[in-house]
Amino acid sequence: MLDVQGIDSGYGNVQVLKDLSLRVQAGEILCLLGRNGAGKTTILKTIMGLVRAQKGNIRLEGKDLHLLPAYEVPRRGIGYIPQGRRLFTEMTVAENLQIGLMTRNQGPEVLEEVLDMFPRLRERLDQRAETLSGGEQQMLATARALCLKPKLLLLDEPTEGLQPSMISLIRNAVLALKQQNVAIILVEQRVEAVLEIADRVVFVENGRSALETTPEALQTDKELLHRYIGV
Numbered sequence: 303m304l305d306v307q308g309i310d311s312g313y314g315n316v317q318v319l320k321d322l323s324l325r326v327q328a329g330e331i332l333c334l335l336g337r338n339g340a341g342k343t344t345i346l347k348t349i350m351g352l353v354r355a356q357k358g359n360i361r362l363e364g365k366d367l368h369l370l371p372a373y374e375v376p377r378r379g380i381g382y383i384p385q386g387r388r389l390f391t392e393m394t395v396a397e398n399l400q401i402g403l404m405t406r407n408q409g410p411e412v413l414e415e416v417l418d419m420f421p422r423l424r425e426r427l428d429q430r431a432e433t434l435s436g437g438e439q440q441m442l443a444t445a446r447a448l449c450l451k452p453k454l455l456l457l458d459e460p461t462e463g464l465q466p467s468m469i470s471l472i473r474n475a476v477l478a479l480k481q482q483n484v485a486i487i488l489v490e491q492r493v494e495a496v497l498e499i500a501d502r503v504v505f506v507e508n509g510r511s512a513l514e515t516t517p518e519a520l521q522t523d524k525e526l527l528h529r530y531i532g533v
């Protein structure tokens with residue numbers, strides 16, 4: 303599905319990713335773990351074309367992504383929920399969702415499906431996004447990405463700062479997408495959450511994928527967590 307091969311990328315003269323490779327299959331949840339500043343967000347931004355890959359290639363279903371302008375990437379079926387939310391805040395909830403739908407020409411039935419997942423947004427369609435609570439904004443960011451009907455979904459710490467009931471809503475949404483054969487890359491600090499839903503785990507260290515493992519292996523070898531994320 304997604305194949306990232308030997309990527310170098312960074313900001314100005316600062317190289318962050320170094321020869322980074324990873325893959326994710328349809329219906330698979332790949333979790334990225336790593337210390338603050340390891341390069342996890344930069345990986346997602348590079349896939350989205352928001353940060354340019356200087357070397358290597360990124361392919362979605364065999365087609366090059368890394369040569370496309372950033373606005374083309376969501377149209378190929380990649381939903382992105384950035385770290386710390388980024389919404390069109392002057393706009394209403396409904397308008398934000400409309401942008402998601404328009405990106406891939408999805409109809410009203412997709413909106414209905416998404417609003418069924420997040421009923422709280424249905425009650426707030428006319429509310430300006432900036433007046434939503436933090437947790438509601440995170441729901442909206444997630445809902446907007448789902449309005450694309452993505453083949454691949456990238457989530458960057460989607461549960462940061464959320465209460466348990468919101469966390470389980472987002473977790474259920476991720477699992478429902480997996481059932482629908484969506485490929486998922488999840489950056490998450492909460493190790494217990496990763497262990498529950500990941501198919502595979504990649505530790506990112508200094509802009510490289512340092513180790514690939516499984517939740518089962520992590521359960522039995524806690525030393526790995528200590529070594530790569532210091533917990």
Ligand SMILES: Nc1ncnc2c1ncn2[C@@H]1O[C@H](COP(=O)(O)OP(=O)(O)OP(=O)(O)O)[C@@H](O)[C@H]1O
Nearest residue numbers: 313316318336337338339340341342343344345385
């Ligand atoms: N716009 C930018 N300009 C310059 N350097 C940046 C920029 N964004 C990130 N960096 C640097 O790139 C490195 C990797 O950052 P990145 O945000 O990818 O880390 P992360 O693994 O997502 O960390 P966290 O867990 O704290 O979110 C850091 O050293 C960071 O300071």
Ligand SMILES: [Mg+2]
Nearest residue numbers: 342343385458
């Ligand atoms: Mg980050």
